[in-house]
Amino acid sequence: MCVVCGTTMFKEKQIIAEYPFTKVDLILARKSDTYQVGVDWMTVAESSSRPATVYWTMKGVIALLSSKGLQPAPEFVSGGSAPVTPPPAVVAPKQVVKCLGVVKRKYPNKRLVDCEVRGQKVKVKVRDNTHMRLNLILDVEESSEGFISRNRVDERGRIYA
Secondary structure (H helix, E strand, O other), rough: OOOOOOOOOHHHHHHHHHHOOOHHHHHHHOOOOOOOOOOOHHHOOOOOOOOEEEEEEHHHHHHHHHHHHOOOOOOHHHOOOOOOOOOOOOOOOOOEEEEEEEEEOOOOOOOOOEEEOOOEEEEEEEOOOOOOOOOOEEEEEEOOOOEEEEOOOOOOOOOOO
C-alpha cells in the first residue's frame, strides 16, 4: 500500500517473477505513451545512495497484463503475495558537524593524517598531506563516514582557498 496515494504497489522484480515480462519489456512500456507516470507506474527514491526503484500500480499491472492477453493471478490482485509498500520518498540529509583539528602525524598514504579533534586522536581524510606540517590547524567535518578536511595546503605549509 502506497503511503502517499493509498494504492497497492508492486516492484518490477515481482512482476517479472510472476508473469512473462522481461526488464526490457517493462522499460519499453514505461517509455511508451500508453502508461502514465504517477498513474500506472512511479519511481521512489529509498535512499540517496541507491537509484530509485520503479513501482507499478494495480491499474498499471492490469493494463500490462491485458496488453499481452493475460489475466492477473488471484493472490496477486488481492495482495496475497505480499505487495511491497514503498517507504516515503523523503531522504534525510546527512548531518555534518564542523570543528577544528590539529595535525599530529602524517602517514605515507597522502590522503590520511592523524589529528587531535576535541581532545581525541582521530584519522582525517585530506586532499594531500605532502606539504602539511605538524601542529597545522585544519577545518574538519565530522559526518557519518568519518572525519574529512577539505583544506588545501600550499608549498609553504599554509592553508589557502
